[in-house]
Amino acid sequence: MLTLLSMFYYICLRRRSRSGTRGEALTSRRAVESGQRAVLPVSVEVEQYAKEVLDFSSHYGSENSMSYTMWNLAGVPNVYPSSGDFTQTAVFRAYGKWWEQCASAPLPFRRTPDSFHSQDYIELGFEEPVYPTAVEVFETYYPGAIVQILACSHNPFSQNPPTDVRWEVLWSGGPTKALTPQARQFSPKIKHINFPTNLLRLEVNSSLLDYYTELDAVILRGVKERPMLALYKMPLIDISDLSDSEDELSDVGGPFKQGADGKQQRTANGYFDKLPYEVIAEHINCRPW
Numbered sequence: 001m002l003t004l005l006s007m008f009y010y011i012c013l014r015r016r017s018r019s020g021t022r023g024e025a026l027t028s029r030r031a032v033e034s035g036q037r038a039v040l041p042v043s044v045e046v047e048q049y050a051k052e053v054l055d056f057s058s059h060y061g062s063e064n065s066m067s068y069t070m071w072n073l074a075g076v077p078n079v080y081p082s083s084g085d086f087t088q089t090a091v092f093r094a095y096g097k098w099w100e101q102c103a104s105a106p107l108p109f110r111r112t113p114d115s116f117h118s119q120d121y122i123e124l125g126f127e128e129p130v131y132p133t134a135v136e137v138f139e140t141y142y143p144g145a146i147v148q149i150l151a152c153s154h155n156p157f158s159q160n161p162p163t164d165v166r167w168e169v170l171w172s173g174g175p176t177k178a179l180t181p182q183a184r185q186f187s188p189k190i191k192h193i194n195f196p197t198n199l200l201r202l203e204v205n206s207s208l209l210d211y212y213t214e215l216d217a218v219i220l221r222g223v224k225e226r227p228m229l230a231l232y233k234m235p236l237i238d239i240s241d242l243s244d245s246e247d248e249l250s251d252v253g254g255p256f257k258q259g260a261d262g263k264q265q266r267t268a269n270g271y272f273d274k275l276p277y278e279v280i281a282e283h284i285n286c287r288p289w
Contacts, residue, residue, distance in 0.1 A: 001285045004283060008250075016127040043225040045133055048123040050074045050218050054156055054199070058093035058121045060212065070122050080138040083183040089140055089214035095206040117175050118203035125156040129196035130222025136187040137202065141214035142185050144176040145204040151197040167201070168193045175205035181245040193225065 053070050061068035067087035072078060078088035135149050153166040170190040180186065200220060206213050 029131055035209070036097075040158045043223040045221055046128060046130050047219060047221050047222055048126050048128065048130075048272070049076050049198075050220075051127050052125045052156075054123040054125050054185070056122040059090040060093055061087075071125065073122060073215055073218060075217065077138050079140045079183075079214075080185070083140055083181070085141055085212075086214065087220040090122070090214050091214050092145075092204060092206060092210045094119075095142075095145075095209045095212045097207050100207070106129060113180055117205045119205045119207070121201055121203045122141070123199065123201045124218055126198040126220050129155055129198040130220065130224055131196050131226055132190060132193065132222045134187055134219075135170060135200065136219040136221070136223040138183070138216040138218070139186055139213065139214045140183040142181045142211045143186060143213060144211045145206040145209060145213040146177040146186060146202055147175055147205045148201075148203040149188070149190065150203070151193055152199040152201065153195045153197065154199060156199050158180040166195065170200075175208050176259040177210075181211065192227070196226075197221070210220055 023261075050073060053074050056070040059068065059070045063069075066072065068089065068091040069089045073090040079086045082218055132151060137146060139146075149170045149172075151168050151170050153164075154162055168191070170193070171186070171188040188255070198220070200218065202215075204213065
């Protein structure tokens with residue numbers, strides 16, 4: 001159904017471009033050919049700090065102390081924008097390559113993919129589930145260790161846990177070493193997901209750092225309602241104006257292409273070839289086989 005509507009809008013857009021200026025027609029054509037999409041504002045963006053630290057792999061501080069422990073990552077910043085070695089931050093147990101080279105180091109798993117870099121992790125719960133628009137991490141000393149940010153479909157504060165739990169990668173990258181150990185606000189471009197979340201997992205790799213990385217706070221930004229994707233920015237359409245001609249179809253890149261002899265040739269899939277890959281994939285996945 002989505003594919004049929006998209007094809008209909010494409011035809012209508014081409015008809016509309018005839019009566020517009022040349023600039024409007026070219027803009028509309030480029031939008032369709034590039035598969036342009038726009039995110040419609042459906043609700044106000046919510047900003048929230050981590051409510052609770054749910055799980056983690058290690059921390060430098062002791063269990064009966066608040067110094068250098070993961071518990072410091074909940075709530076508002078304690079240190080940022082200051083830089084330096086502060087006991088009020090969250091610090092993992094190891095850094096550099098020395099712990100991998102010692103005799104007591106565990107052997108690596110044989111089937112670990114080359115793209116997997118995570119060594120430590122922390123899971124954070126937030127007050128309200130949202131569709132994420134941004135994740136901001138306050139790194140106050142030796143930044144660059146974060147290699148992956150994931151979101152979970154499970155609400156950790158719900159009394160009714162779901163039977164199906166999904167983890168989705170919002171962002172991933174290799175381990176890095178910042179040019180300076182000074183504080184920074186790390187906010188990578190994240191992937192849009194189709195479920196709300198209030199559970200994030202940060203994974204780190206400190207092997208390239210000269211000292212412990214220190215984290216101060218995490219912000220989750222998002223909207224409570226799912227953003228609607230507009231496939232095209234459509235003008236008003238006169239439905240009665242839907243006549244076609246071979247010349248017009250070829251003018252906007254319709255189901256015709258120019259052959260080696262200079263003549264117009266009909267393609268095999270027609271307007272289907274002009275649809276974005278996401279539309280085609282969604283249509284195929286929804287078919288009852």
